[in-house]
Amino acid sequence: MHSSSTQSLSACREMNHFKLLLFLTLLYPPYRTVADKRSLEIDDLKSDLLNLLEVKEKPAISRSRWQVPRYVIELYRKQAFIDGFTKNGHSTPGRTVRTFFRDEQDKKGPHKHLFTFNISAMRPAEKVEHAEIRIFKRRSSLPNPRALYKVTVSRLTKPWSSVNKRWKRKLVALDVQLVKCRKVGEWITFNVTSAVKFWSKYPSKNYGLWVSVRSYQAPPSDFKIATGGRKDPILVEFGVDREKLQKAQMAEIQDELQEKKNALNYKVPNVDDLSRDNSKIIMASRTRSRRDVADNLCRRHRLFVKFQELNWSDWILAPRGFSAYYCTGTCPEVIEQYFNPTNHAIIQNLLHHRYSKSVPAACCVPTRLHSISMLYFELDGSIVLKEYGEMVAASCGCR
Numbered sequence: 001m002h003s004s005s006t007q008s009l010s011a012c013r014e015m016n017h018f019k020l021l022l023f024l025t026l027l028y029p030p031y032r033t034v035a036d037k038r039s040l041e042i043d044d045l046k047s048d049l050l051n052l053l054e055v056k057e058k059p060a061i062s063r064s065r066w067q068v069p070r071y072v073i074e075l076y077r078k079q080a081f082i083d084g085f086t087k088n089g090h091s092t093p094g095r096t097v098r099t100f101f102r103d104e105q106d107k108k109g110p111h112k113h114l115f116t117f118n119i120s121a122m123r124p125a126e127k128v129e130h131a132e133i134r135i136f137k138r139r140s141s142l143p144n145p146r147a148l149y150k151v152t153v154s155r156l157t158k159p160w161s162s163v164n165k166r167w168k169r170k171l172v173a174l175d176v177q178l179v180k181c182r183k184v185g186e187w188i189t190f191n192v193t194s195a196v197k198f199w200s201k202y203p204s205k206n207y208g209l210w211v212s213v214r215s216y217q218a219p220p221s222d223f224k225i226a227t228g229g230r231k232d233p234i235l236v237e238f239g240v241d242r243e244k245l246q247k248a249q250m251a252e253i254q255d256e257l258q259e260k261k262n263a264l265n266y267k268v269p270n271v272d273d274l275s276r277d278n279s280k281i282i283m284a285s286r287t288r289s290r291r292d293v294a295d296n297l298c299r300r301h302r303l304f305v306k307f308q309e310l311n312w313s314d315w316i317l318a319p320r321g322f323s324a325y326y327c328t329g330t331c332p333e334v335i336e337q338y339f340n341p342t343n344h345a346i347i348q349n350l351l352h353h354r355y356s357k358s359v360p361a362a363c364c365v366p367t368r369l370h371s372i373s374m375l376y377f378e379l380d381g382s383i384v385l386k387e388y389g390e391m392v393a394a395s396c397g398c399r
Helices: 002-027 031-052 070-079 109-113 164-169 193-200 242-265 278-290 344-354
Strands: 095-101 126-137 146-153 172-180 186-191 209-216 234-239 299-301 304-306 316-318 321-323 325-330 364-377 384-399
Touching: 070 095, 070 234, 070 316, 070 364, 070 384, 109 209, 126 193, 146 186, 146 193, 172 186, 172 193, 234 242, 299 384, 325 384
Parallel strands: none
Antiparallel strands: 095 234, 095 384, 126 186, 126 234, 146 172, 146 209, 299 325, 304 321, 316 364, 325 364, 364 384
């Protein structure tokens, strides 16, 4: 009997101990659980950002930053500041610049004059505006100031073959350049827009480009094309999503018209139903609003997300992070022109403060948005330079 009561008491103590541990676990969750929750939040953030950037998944990188062509980096620097903000006068919303690298099999053996590029990463909505192939000619070993090379780039209409030469008879010439025999290497650019437009329409007929060289007073073998690293031949395509471009242009026009309208039509609102002497109240409120605590008023706050913290610095080449900014704070009872309000926002805010709290107050929101430009690797290893509109809050106001 004594033994039974002892066991019962022991079991009760164990149950109470278990309940205490369970209570403490729920009250103070272990660090591992908090860390897991934080990890899930970061994963959700990554997923949302990828969707925003229209990228299906994080690319597997086969190239380093030091293999990115200088030409591509210069395109980015021309379009955007170091922090990614698009420069004034260089905003091209809806436009995308894609850089494709030559297939590895073309660099050796009998394929050395064949240049094939996989352009499947191009979106159906993108319209090709311009495309060019850039090759780097190594310095001549036998420099001759009178020597010339006639370099022709053509589109193949049939697959290349080492046995049957019929494909050579139906080449479509795209561009021709005369190149001097020099002691220094140089980049040569060829316009291949028609070929890329054709491939985007008929992907199965992308048989590549053929580079032929004829020399004058110099052996053809002296014309050597560099491969590898930053001197690798590249195909650069400039495309545009017309729907996005038109939408961005219309939004820009509407913003400019709204700002002009606000500047011309701004006046103290007539709110006779709220007070007998509104002009005095409004002027007094304006005087008081200048003495309000500035920290609580509607303004822009800095928000910066480092791509390195998301483990994205390997595939996003520029910028180093995302400066989004956000708007928060209260709108004063009578909204001054400093907050760039609409007449509707002014009246609505007065109704909220002087008539009924059921009327929503004016909100602190972005009144002007800027775009950012990003340079990153695609899933297929190509490089994309793209501008994303309305990504940065440039100014805040009460609306």
